[in-house]
Amino acid sequence: MVDGEPRDEARAPESAAADTSPAAGAAERELRRDDAAGVITGVAAGLGRHTGIDPVVWRTAFAVTALGGGTGLWLYAFAWLLMRDARGGPALLEQLLNRRLSGEAVLALLGGGLALGTAFNLIGGFGWTTLVLAVPLVLGGLIAHNRGVDLSRVARQLPEWLTKREPPPNAPGSEPDPAYYNPAQPWAAAPSGPIDLAVVARQSAAREAPDPDDEEDEDSGEDRERPPRPKDRDDAAARPSPRRGVSLLGVSAWIVAALTAVVFVHAGGVSVGALLSPQAAPLYLGGVITVCGVVLVVGTWAGNPRGVAPVAALVTVLAVAATTTDLTQLRFGDARWRPAAVSEVREPFELGVGQARLDLTALPLEPGQEVTVRVRVGFGSLDVLVPDSTRAVVHGRAGFGRVALADRVSQLGVGLALHDTLEPVSGSGGDGAAEEAVSEAPTLNLVLDSYAGDLEVWHVAA
Template structure:
């Protein structure tokens, strides 16, 4: 065709302009990485908190609480460390071993499945506090996820698909340039030759360049900032506070429990028999409030309340909270019937005075005392033979001026012979006629002291 001549025939259509593809696949994937900046040990909990938009304290608490159930939380933490990528977006260890990509949603689903399997295995020996420790965080996590719009049934259906995917893992990020000195004869950096596509540069900056640490953690930004600087009327006034409604229902439930038990005491609420039902009912009530808050009402504060009640329920199933004692106390039994039950103090300082205990010649009496964290001082009459069986995980054990041990895992078995012995007629007797006090003393961390004192 010559320039200037009329065009004849039908011209071929021009090729369509290439459309900008929407970011799908790995580019649009929400990366789950460890957070080295806000992390405490390995950054796993901080990374999970940033990915889910929750405070890392919630994740750390969940790992610590489930660790009480046969070490399940420890194994879950190790699994999370193997499944999460490093802080710069490099492939996770299991992604490299399996040669496949695992999305953040798949990692969360695997952790939830592991917690569910642990709860099921704990049912083999019957329902107990181990099952409760694992089931309560699992239920709370599911309710919170549902409250945030996560379709749990869809996640369960897609988990096998994620595991069967053969998509290769992400490549390791390029190493950062090493620092260099300034040389006036050599430019600091040379610009690449050719044109630069600013659209590509802007898209890479928006995606964070594959670096997980490009954005601020969601729990450190305000709701106004997350919503783009706008606050709707519903954000300012969201209706009835569901936490307030739950508090009134809990008060009514507490009154019913007191009426059925015919006593008003803490033991009726958090005792070994009542705690699973009472505290478990409150946890279920808070979970229902989270679900209702998805549609109506104001659920703010419900998640923290549910976390606190869950920790209390876990503690109540592990120990008898009605026997928890704090402070400084003194015991001075005056009859043999008063030493049948052990003397116990959770945290503090205790003194056990056995000088007022009536002892007959040749009589044997066993006294048990427990102090979890603190000190225990035992005063025994000098006319008695004292057989001491003391154990302490950490601290010291002293038997008068004759023996002292300090360190860890202490196990002391020794005897304090009587200083003087009185017979029935008031005359000095023999050591064979001396009464025997057998002391069974225990402590997790603290000092145990046994002394002979005159009566």
């Protein structure tokens, strides 16, 4: 035995262990933007592909948190700076910092940014803005915990991910696509470019080599189904089986139904206002979100929590809408208003979506009297009928659509604003009497608002 042999034997296990280490064999799971499935920049589509969560959920989260002081907007921009392009090229911040950022580090930075925005909003006191940011933060943490992510370990490793000096990946270069030889195609019609002879050899060998299973079937003369190969059986065994157990979505529905019944009993009747009014919505919808969060935590150990997270996201959006707008006042369909007293026009007329018609011909007005009427139609059309014996001072605004004042003025476009006056129609008396009737005519101040639609004001005979 030579003196060098024991040293070689001792070194062999170490080199084998080094070659089979996870770092050497495992490829990095990159977080890339998905331009093909993206809507704007591919950020939400790339996050959805990396995490296995529908991109719609990510887009909803960015949109909801944008209502909290614009936090979702700068989080989206931050994600665009941190994510690599669709081909795996380095992210902009990776190039500026000259270091590699893993997908886990990017997700941790986004979660930390959302937590920082929530903390800043808490400085001024707890309000609906804090609720808008805190609910997605809590839901995101629960979903991560449900998937087996150790959030404390991620928080401890984040400084290490940011301080390591591993260089960013190189931008992929464009290479010409090889043209492969097709034996059935004549050389005169062959495409230009390099020919990979190794591929040609493998394709020819694959066509010429007989399948031993097919030979056995031919020898036996029987048509039998081929049993799965060992590799196929290993792949089937390695494939994770779907999560089984009690559907926690059904359990959540029963709990929410019981909570709704308690709210109706406490309110003394069944009404939408008891659930979605600005005073009741934070408590009721906040309770529903809490139930979903508890169910997601329970689903980590038992049951099937599938479908709970999307429901929680939708309820969060509804909670944000209920805290910013009085949903109980929204009206849909067709509306016909014909007030018969001045007291009936003190409150504004409102319609969410549909067609509205306001007839002011039955409104009793004294000479020289001035009355203000406010009408708001979200999406749709509005026709206002004014008696020809009154003066109509119109202040109309429409985000998109058309604004018309009788046959004299008509505007069509975006961001419309109309400020004009319809003078009363003079009577049939002498010139002096007609001028006196016009000067003493009552005045209707019409304040008309619409997000998108048609606003029209007409003079009609009373």
